[in-house]
Amino acid sequence: MNFDPTTLNNFVLIGTAYAAAFVVTFWVSLIIWAFRDVRRRSRDPLARILAILVVTLLFLPGFLIYLILRPSKTIDEEYQQTLEEEALLQTIEDIPLCPGCTRRVQPNWIVCPSCQTKLKKRCQQCKEPMELAWNICPVCATTAPGVRKENISLDEALPPISDQISFLDDFNYSVDEDTP
Ligand SMILES: [Zn+2]
Numbered sequence: 001m002n003f004d005p006t007t008l009n010n011f012v013l014i015g016t017a018y019a020a021a022f023v024v025t026f027w028v029s030l031i032i033w034a035f036r037d038v039r040r041r042s043r044d045p046l047a048r049i050l051a052i053l054v055v056t057l058l059f060l061p062g063f064l065i066y067l068i069l070r071p072s073k074t075i076d077e078e079y080q081q082t083l084e085e086e087a088l089l090q091t092i093e094d095i096p097l098c099p100g101c102t103r104r105v106q107p108n109w110i111v112c113p114s115c116q117t118k119l120k121k122r123c124q125q126c127k128e129p130m131e132l133a134w135n136i137c138p139v140c141a142t143t144a145p146g147v148r149k150e151n152i153s154l155d156e157a158l159p160p161i162s163d164q165i166s167f168l169d170d171f172n173y174s175v176d177e178d179t180p
């Protein structure tokens with residue numbers, strides 16, 4: 001069996017061309033993959049350009065460097081994690097604590113059983129528990145007593161004159177009592 005040197009040469013040439021084409025395609029694929037990957041992991045344009053440059057210039061070693069240095073989480077994963085953390089924080093904040101002794105209290109408790117701090121008030125109409133700061137019942141829309149009403153006359157706004165006199169009496173009495 002004798003080989004024609006030209007045929008052998010052609011085979012070598014085809015083999016080399018095939019290998020070169022494969023390497024180039026593989027290289028370009030790596031660059032595209034890195035481009036897609038870095039786009040999902042970083043919003044920083046400089047980081048994106050650097051990632052693509054490293055893979056383009058250094059080929060396989062560059063790709064390995066990119067795999068080592070790339071952000072561990074995608075933007076989506078980070079966003080999901082932030083949401084989960086926020087939800088967790090919300091649950092912790094939602095557990096009501098007594099302002100007096102910081103023990104846990106139930107949402108329907110009126111008074112803290114440990115330190116007797118007043119936690120809620122009851123609606124005068126429907127007896128539902130209300131936050132102390134609320135001026136109107138969210139269940140039956142009754143205004144809490146002692147709340148300023150809108151559009152009332154001066155006569156309605158002022159307490160009856162007899163109340164004013166008795167208030168002055170009380171005031172004088174307490175002043176007298178306080179003075180030694
Ligand atoms: Zn308490």
Ligand SMILES: [Zn+2]
Nearest residue numbers: 123126137140
């Ligand atoms: Zn009510």
